[in-house]
Amino acid sequence: MTDRTAPDDLPRIERVVAEYGEPELGIGVAAPRLSWSRSGGAEQTAYEVRLRPASGDVSTVRVAGGGQVFQPWPFPELRSRERVEVEVRAEAGGAWSHWSEPLVVEAGLLRPQDVTARFISPRHVGGLDDGAVALVRHLDLAGPVASARLYITAHGVYDAWIGGRRVGDHQLAPGWTAYASRLRYQTFDVTPHLRDGGPTQLAVGLGNGWYRGQLTWNLRRDHYGDRLALLAQLEITYADGRQETVVTDDAWRAGATGVLADDLYDGQRTDLRLPLVPSVAASGPVDVLEPDAARLVAPLGPPVREVATVPARAVSTSPSGAQLLDFGQNVVGWVRLRVTGSPGQEVTVRHAEVLEDGELGVRPLRAAKATDTYVLSGGPELLEPRYTFHGFRYAEVSGVSVEASDAEAVVVSSDLRRTGWFECSEPDLERLHENVVWGMRGNFVDVPTDCPQRDERLGWTGDIQVFAPTAAFLFDVGGFLGSWLRDLAAEQRPDGGVPFVVPDVVYEHIGGPRPGDPPHSPPAGWADAAVHVPWTLYQRYGDTGVLERQYDSMRAWVEKARSLAGDSLLWDTGFQFGDWLDPDAPPDDAAAAKADPAVVATAYLARSAHLLALTASVLGRDDDAARYESLAADVVRAFGKAYVAADGTVRSDCQTVYALAIAWDLLETPEQRAGAGRRLAALVQAADFHVSTGFLGTPLVLDALCRAGRADLAHAMVLTRTAPSWLYAVTMGATTIWERWDSMLPDGSINPGEMTSFNHYAYGAVADWLHRCVAGLAPAAPGYREVAVRPLVTGQLTHASARHLSPYGPVAVSWRLDDDRFELSVEVPPGVTAHLDLPLADPYPDAVGPGSHRFTGRWRRP
Structure with a gap:
């Protein structure tokens, strides 16, 4: 039985954004792409964009077609500081929607020459062993103010105040980037702080932050420099039209504050008997530093906030x-x-x-x-x-x-926008999913870190490589990870090697090269973030721009990995993290995994070459597409010849190697595919449904079981409650994802291993499988323009649902099993097609379009 409720025939434009929706002011792109979602209406056949500049000369552009995600800017490029309003309407079913609410787009400082301020640094206070400082400038405004913008950044972290009133609500600004290449500045509308004119004071507090605080387990404090510094440019337009610019220069004064020490690892010591910003009576001189405006960039994603x-x-x-x-x-x-x-x-x-x-x-x-x-x-x-x-x-x-x-x-x-939710009939599984959300929230503090509490907190490439699909469902991370990928490219070695962490404050090879290896031997799975993360963002958001920006980085990494594999195409040299934190590894050797590191590394080479070929095809680089697809095929053949037996047995015979081989199509014959599936199932059953994978095998093992026709075993694994398993931590009271499967032992003691974090999202990559396979909601075309509705219903759960705010609008799947009766509802936004593969014995359509749909009937048992 099929029920359908038709959508409202009148199309409406909902959320309109420029680029990634951030920053709210001071966008760093002269021709920002536009995206919008719709509600109601048939298929879009055209759209119009209306521009209202400050001059009042309205212009409108009409474009044929159904595009509504990352559509090109149809007007002349914006100038620095230019502020415009944009409205969108769409034609669907022969009718035009109303115009959208106006979107304000204001450009930032788009050229280095727009920055006339200079970095200033306190001369006598704020040394490496001192506390936070205040930099102060007294202003005597020449009358009522019509508008004012503050452009600001720092070496360190800052909080700014005008007239005793805090500017903005950002925390730990300007954040952490590859400072030598990219330093973010922020733009604030400070008109309300200055509107009445008269005397006032601009005061900025500077703390160490990532720039000058301790970083890595070596506790080094001056990775980027030993001096705090501020760059600020306040641009004022008075009510009578006059303009004034106040910049950081030698007219500013410096003073010590009651923050006597501050560090991200160690914490802060504050003497409240001493003044804090903005109450500091600063009188000390500052030094004006050499200008370096070329590395200033506007943010791509949201700031850190409370x-x-x-x-x-x-x-x-x-x-x-x-x-x-x-x-x-x-x-x-x-x-x-x-x-x-x-x-x-x-x-x-x-x-x-x-x-x-x-x-x-x-x-x-x-x-x-x-x-x-x-x-x-x-x-x-x-x-x-x-x-x-x-x-x-x-x-x-x-x-x-x-x-x-x-x-x-x-x-x-x-402050990422939440976009994904999941529910099911098992409360512990729902708690696991909530733990994933909390773990992501706690580790997405400006960069995607591994953990937020110990002497590390670094942007490990391997962690985000496996977690990116989950992240992109739960929150809108397009700009956040797009910015991080620009840092990855900036930190990439000239030979294409990718650092272990981004921003790179480790520099040297952790494990030490083997004799004859190059000084820096980037490990598989970690360095492959250069390819996998951009591809994930394209798949989840339909963002070809991220592929274009990262293409050279992606290709450089694949070429580097190809060189490490040599003529054999078997990557069996150099240090590897491998299947990191395999549950059977000893506490003091997290890299000692069951999976042969050469098997893992070669599998990653094949996969990254294949993804690069797909990327080249999307970008119209047909020669590269053919070249890298050929490379991927050659690596698969070498992999099969060296590591796979005729019956599908894979070298080192453990869950991870079968997960890689099955999920990534590395098995060439039907006999090998069937045999590998049977062997993986046998290993899982022999382990009594316990997980036996580390960081690289865990995101793939459940998918591999499902592809092998054993979704029942995948469900049994995810529902197991004794260690090692996902739900073991839940039974022990966890509220985030742990770094180790047994970070806390059953007796309540802490695992003795050095790598023992209780907030570490890597194993939370399982949430992507919950969304796609348990609830049955998966993207089938970039940006969810098409979705696949395919819940794998085994009877071990009786209901599940997932909801996602896709680039085209909300899409949702909810199903329930009652004995042999199965019921599923799906919500499809305008512009999207849902392809159905349901466990129904009764007929149902292959696909449905926009609207609310409900299907009921007899459950087709797997």
């Missing part, structure tokens, strides 16, 4: 007598604490993700102190740091007695 608060749930006393706050959720940010004390009284807040023997479990933090201290000025006070963040669920407070109502956890993250 995105939530979590109230403390309880206060308890540890066996040692310590006072512990429990927030009930592992978060990333800091504690906001309300206290009353005496002048000079000291309050200390220490952080940890877990408890061990009733005390803070700080061993996983390694050398990071994760401690904030405050010297009180007396009376009621609100304590929170400005220039640090922590990963924690628990906080130990000493120096003052507190109640749960006195504390809340401030959650900070890149």
Whole structure:
């Protein structure tokens, strides 16, 4: 039985964005692409874009066709600072929609010569061993202000204030990029701060941040430089039309603040008896540094903001007598604490993700102190740091007695728009999915880090390579990861090698090359992020621009990997992380996986060459497409000859090698494919449905089982509750994804391995399988222009649903199984076709178009 509710026949334009929807002001593209979603109406046959510049001369362009995602800018390029309004309407079914709400597009400083400010650095305060500083400029405005823009960035992290009022709500700006090549600046509308004219003050606080704080396990503090610095350009237009520009120069003054020390790893020490920005009476000189405006870039994605608060749930006393706050959720940010004390009284807040023997479990933090201290000025006070963040669920407070109502956890993250949700009949699986969301939120703090709490917090390429499909479903990461990929290309070696982490602060080869290997031997699966992440963004957002921007980087990496494999096309040299953190690896050797590293590396070479060929085809580079598809085929043949037996047995005979071979079509004969599928199933059954994969095998093992016709085994694996499994951590009370399958042992003790984070999203890549295969919602064409609705219903779950805000609008699938009766609903937005492959014994259509559709009938058992 099939029911259909027709969509509203009148098309409506919903969300319109330029490029990635960020920044709100100061876009860094002169010809931003436009995207919109629609509700109601038939297939779009044309659209119009209307431009309203400041001059009032309205112009309209009509374009035939159904395009509505990343459509080219149809007007002359924007000039620096130019502000326009854009409206869109669409024709569908012979009728035109109403015009959309106006979208304001304001260009930033598009040329280096637009920047007249210079970096300034305090001369006598703010040294490497000093605390945060304030840089101050007094202004005497020449009358009422009509508009004002502040363009600002820093070496370090900043917070800006005008007239004692904070500018914006960004945290830890300007963020972390490959500073030598790319330094973001931000644009703020500060008209409300200046509107009345008269005297005022511009004050900016500078902390160490990523630029000058400790980074990596070596705790080096000056990866980028040993001086804090500020660049600011305030452009004022008065009500009478006059213009004035105030820039950072030698007229500014510097002063020390009550932030006596600040570090991302160690925390912040604050003396509240001393002034903080903007109250500092700065009088010290500054040095004007050499200009370097060519590396300034506008943001592509959203800033880090305070995105939530979590109230403390309880206060308890540890066996040692310590006072512990429990927030009930592992978060990333800091504690906001309300206290009353005496002048000079000291309050200390220490952080940890877990408890061990009733005390803070700080061993996983390694050398990071994760401690904030405050010297009180007396009376009621609100304590929170400005220039640090922590990963924690628990906080130990000493120096003052507190109640749960006195504390809340401030959650900070890149302010990404949520786009994906999942539900099912198993509460523990829903909790697992929620843990993935929290883990992503906590690790997407300006860069996609591995963990947010210990002396690391780096943009490991392997982690995001496996997690990108999940990330792109849950949140809109097009601009966020697009920016990170530009940093990857900037940090890429001249020979095409890709760093382990981006931004690159590791530099050297971690494992040490074998004799005869080049000094830097990038590992498979990690360096392959250069190819896999851009392809994922294209698949999920329909963004050919990211492929165009990254193509040279993608090709350079494949050529580098090809050279490492040599004439044999078998990549069996150099250090490999391999199937990192295989659950059978010893605690002190995370790279000691069951999967042969050469098998893994060669499989990645084949896959990346294939994805590069597809990319070249999309971009119309037909010669490259043929060349790299031929390379991929040659690698597959070499892989099969060296590593695969006639019966499908793959060298090292473990879950990961079969997952790679099956999921990526590396098996050439039907006998090998069938045999490999049977062997993978046998290994899973022999393991009693436990996971036996590390970082690289885990995202593929369930898909491989499904392709082998054993979706029942895939469901059994994901529903297993003893270690190693996804749900083991849930049964142990986890609220984020763990780095190890058993970061906490069954007795409640912490795994002794060095790599023991309790917020590490890599294994959360399983959520992509939940979306595509359990709920049955998958992209079938770039940007979800077509979707595949194919839930793999085995009877082990009785209902599941997924909803995604695709570039074309909301798409959703929900199904329910009641004995032998199956029911499914699907919501399809305008412009999208859904292809159906349902477990129904009764007839149903192959595809449906926009609207709400419902299918019911007898369940076709697998």
